[in-house]
Amino acid sequence: MDSIWQNGIDRLNARREQVAAAGGADRIAKQHSSGKLTARERMEALFDDGTFVELNDQISSRCSDFGMDKKKKPGDGVVTGYGYIHGRVAFASSQDFTVGGGSLGEAQAKKICQAMDKAMVMKAPFISINDSGGARIEEGIDSLTGYADIFYRNTIASGVIPQISVIMGPCAGGACYSPAITDYIFMTDYAQMYITGPAVVKSVTGEEITSSALGGAAVHSAASGVAHFVYPDDLSCLNGVRQLLGYLPQSNADLSLEVPGTAVDNSAALADIVLADSKKAYDVRNVINSIVDAGSFFEVQEAFARNIVVGFARLDGETIGVIANQALYMAGSLEINASDKASRFIRFCDCFNIPLLTLVDVPAFLPGSQQEHGGIIRHGAKLLYAYSEATVPKVSLIMRKAYGGAYIAMNSKGTGADMVYAWPIAEIAVMGGSGAVSIIGKKAIEAAEDPAAKREELLNEYNEKFMNPYIAAEHGYVDEVILPEETRSKIAGAFQMLKSKDRELPYKKHGNIPL
Amino acid sequence: MSKYRITVDGKTYEMDVELIGANGAVVQPVAKAAPAVSATVAAPAASKPAVASSGSVTAPMPGTILKVLKADGDAVKAGDVVLILEAMKMENEITAPADGVIGSLSLTEGSTVAGGDLLFEVK
Numbered sequence: 001m002d003s004i005w006q007n008g009i010d011r012l013n014a015r016r017e018q019v020a021a022a023g024g025a026d027r028i029a030k031q032h033s034s035g036k037l038t039a040r041e042r043m044e045a046l047f048d049d050g051t052f053v054e055l056n057d058q059i060s061s062r063c064s065d066f067g068m069d070k071k072k073k074p075g076d077g078v079v080t081g082y083g084y085i086h087g088r089v090a091f092a093s094s095q096d097f098t099v100g101g102g103s104l105g106e107a108q109a110k111k112i113c114q115a116m117d118k119a120m121v122m123k124a125p126f127i128s129i130n131d132s133g134g135a136r137i138e139e140g141i142d143s144l145t146g147y148a149d150i151f152y153r154n155t156i157a158s159g160v161i162p163q164i165s166v167i168m169g170p171c172a173g174g175a176c177y178s179p180a181i182t183d184y185i186f187m188t189d190y191a192q193m194y195i196t197g198p199a200v201v202k203s204v205t206g207e208e209i210t211s212s213a214l215g216g217a218a219v220h221s222a223a224s225g226v227a228h229f230v231y232p233d234d235l236s237c238l239n240g241v242r243q244l245l246g247y248l249p250q251s252n253a254d255l256s257l258e259v260p261g262t263a264v265d266n267s268a269a270l271a272d273i274v275l276a277d278s279k280k281a282y283d284v285r286n287v288i289n290s291i292v293d294a295g296s297f298f299e300v301q302e303a304f305a306r307n308i309v310v311g312f313a314r315l316d317g318e319t320i321g322v323i324a325n326q327a328l329y330m331a332g333s334l335e336i337n338a339s340d341k342a343s344r345f346i347r348f349c350d351c352f353n354i355p356l357l358t359l360v361d362v363p364a365f366l367p368g369s370q371q372e373h374g375g376i377i378r379h380g381a382k383l384l385y386a387y388s389e390a391t392v393p394k395v396s397l398i399m400r401k402a403y404g405g406a407y408i409a410m411n412s413k414g415t416g417a418d419m420v421y422a423w424p425i426a427e428i429a430v431m432g433g434s435g436a437v438s439i440i441g442k443k444a445i446e447a448a449e450d451p452a453a454k455r456e457e458l459l460n461e462y463n464e465k466f467m468n469p470y471i472a473a474e475h476g477y478v479d480e481v482i483l484p485e486e487t488r489s490k491i492a493g494a495f496q497m498l499k500s501k502d503r504e505l506p507y508k509k510h511g512n513i514p515l
Numbered sequence: 516m517s518k519y520r521i522t523v524d525g526k527t528y529e530m531d532v533e534l535i536g537a538n539g540a541v542v543q544p545v546a547k548a549a550p551a552v553s554a555t556v557a558a559p560a561a562s563k564p565a566v567a568s569s570g571s572v573t574a575p576m577p578g579t580i581l582k583v584l585k586a587d588g589d590a591v592k593a594g595d596v597v598l599i600l601e602a603m604k605m606e607n608e609i610t611a612p613a614d615g616v617i618g619s620l621s622l623t624e625g626s627t628v629a630g631g632d633l634l635f636e637v638k
Contacts, residue, residue: 279606330575331603363603368577370630401604432604 019057019074023098031098036168036190037234039079039096042129045238046092047083054081056114061107066138073100076107077132080115082124085245086257091119094129097169102132104175105139109146116153123251125162127241130179130191131169147174154181159351161251164241167191167227168234170211180226183348184244184300187217187227188237222303225337229300247298247312247319249352256319256354261293263316270484274361274399276425281327284309287359287399288322291315291488297322300345305337306330310345312354316492321349324359325410327400334406335366336379343382343513350390355495358387358411361400363432365409380409381514388415389511393498395491398422398469398478403431413477418501419494421487422469422478429466433459436466570636571619572612574628578602583624585635589617597635598622611637 022028022038031038037045043052060076061068077099082091093112095102112128119126135143157163158181165179166186171193179185179193187193194215201207201214213219220227229244231237249256266289273286288297292313299311307330310323323342325332349356365371365380387394387409395418396411407428411417422428430436437445441458448454465471472478482490505511581601585591591611597620600607611617620635628634 279601279604281605281607327605329607331605331607333576333603335576363605366576366603366630368630 027098039094052083092127103136105136106142225304266290308338343386346386355393426469427467
């Protein structure tokens with residue numbers, strides 16, 4: 001080998017070593033001692049063993065202000081590339097906190113954008129792992145524009161490829177908005193997200209708050225609803241991302257991975273889970289688990305708006321999205337957060353060809369000034385809009401209560417449900433008996449010699465006439481009243497029949513969902 | 516790899532747990548989740564609603580107290596029913612978010628509460 005080759009090889013090896021060394025042994029040790037993996041270790045954990053391929057490892061900053069040209073930034077604070085998850089290709093970026101605190105400048109953004117662009121061309125999921133101090137201040141507005149380039153791509157890719165954000169350290173300011181635009185946000189217990197941090201909050205408002213109380217995983221999973229999944233550490237979190245992707249298609253032009261499950265039919269247990277006394281609560285997740293393939297239910301936003309349960313499951317091996325009223329919390333009534341949670345989930349499923357199963361037991365939209373002033377009209381409308389707009393197969397089961405506007409909002413026949421089933425104990429009506437009698441029987445009760453007896457008589461008449469599934473079935477709003485033990489086979493049969501469903505919305509740039 | 520059984524809200528899950536080296540520098544992840552159905556239950560169960568572990572329990576919605584089952588000073592375990600709030604045509608069980616002792620419980624049967632009102636504390 002001549003010396004020119006040798007010099008060239010040495011130079012490349014030196015550059016590779018520099019990138020591999022990232023922020024140096026000390027900073028890597030610090031990352032490890034705080035319980036975190038490094039950017040590359042996270043990539044290894046995310047992808048199938050040994051499949052990660054790094055891209056653009058030489059991209060680096062052109063900035064020379066404030067002595068930036070003297071500071072080495074191997075990889076410019078991010079690792080990007082592709083690999084395979086369950087054997088299917090996916091692209092990812094992983095910010096490297098050991099290099100310049102993972103701060104995002106022009107070059108880092110360019111690197112991320114190149115990986116995103118490839119994901120779009122290859123129609124493959126994009127996963128963004130965030131662990132960064134924020135914008136690289138030395139790079140000024142080039143850094144801000146870098147964020148904008150990412151937000152723009154997130155938006156254009158929305159509904160085309162699944163986009164998942166994983167927050168594994170700080171994610172502050174503008175950096176929050178890329179995750180917010182993507183489909184799902186995972187957080188570890190070490191992560192924080194906020195638009196303005198505790199120091200600024202204190203100087204502007206005087207409020208003293210810790211970073212985890214302001215924007216930790218507990219806050220975003222339960223209170224704000226920003227995060228969809230929370231895990232204690234990096235490995236379990238990345239494993240969660242892999243699990244989620246196992247339910248999803250590669251893109252909107254693809255179908256989900258089919259995973260043969262154990263098709264156990266537990267429908268016989270349903271009559272014991274859902275109590276006929278509609279004043280009594282039960283955990284609707286037990287209903288879901290009795291219908292879908294054993295152990296396949298993967299709940300989304302478990303801690304937020306617990307009055308509605310949403311998540312992915314498999315039925316005869318195929319992915320479905322499940323939306324269910326949770327009687328255990330707030331009596332399963334619909335309110336602002338539940339409407340937002342369910343609507344976004346429905347729209348995700350519709351984007352990615354995932355059929356919808358809706359389990360209905362809903363007393364009403366929650367009344368009160370808190371809800372009205374908070375805009376329940378605007379938020380509840382999203383649910384109606386999302387169901388009406390969705391063209392994927394839509395199957396409903398009315399288990400118990402289905403009253404009023406909430407009945408209509410929960411994938412009713414009128415808003416485009418393909419198949420609506422009801423159990424014999426279902427009560428499908430404008431409202432519950434006692435409320436209805438107080439209105440329609442007001443005069444008769446007042447005029448009666450024994451108002452209490454009259455009220456009881458009218459209540460019995462109302463309940464007998466309306467609190468059942470048969471008027472809805474007679475009028476064609478329910479396709480079939482079924483026995484509990486028939487539930488799984490009827491639902492699975494409906495989805496099988498609906499496979500050839502071919503329905504398109506009229507041409508439009510996009511609809512105008514109430515936001 | 517060890518097997519653990521955990522119970523969350525009365526539901527039992529089985530988890531495979533592997534100890535990570537003390538330096539945390541594990542590159543090889545614990546058994547990567549295949550998209551197999553059996554693997555999918557365990558992990559999300561770990562993400563409990565952490566906010567609920569704070570001491571104060573507030574009314575999730577407006578309603579009437581139907582039953583008060585515990586009193587100030589009673590020791591409770593997480594998940595014990597403390598009172599029943601009748602609202603939205605249902606008897607809603609309000610449970611203790613954590614193990615502890617009940618405090619600030621001044622409600623009686625028939626009291627009405629607004630959404631967000633303090634019901635009791637667990638200390």
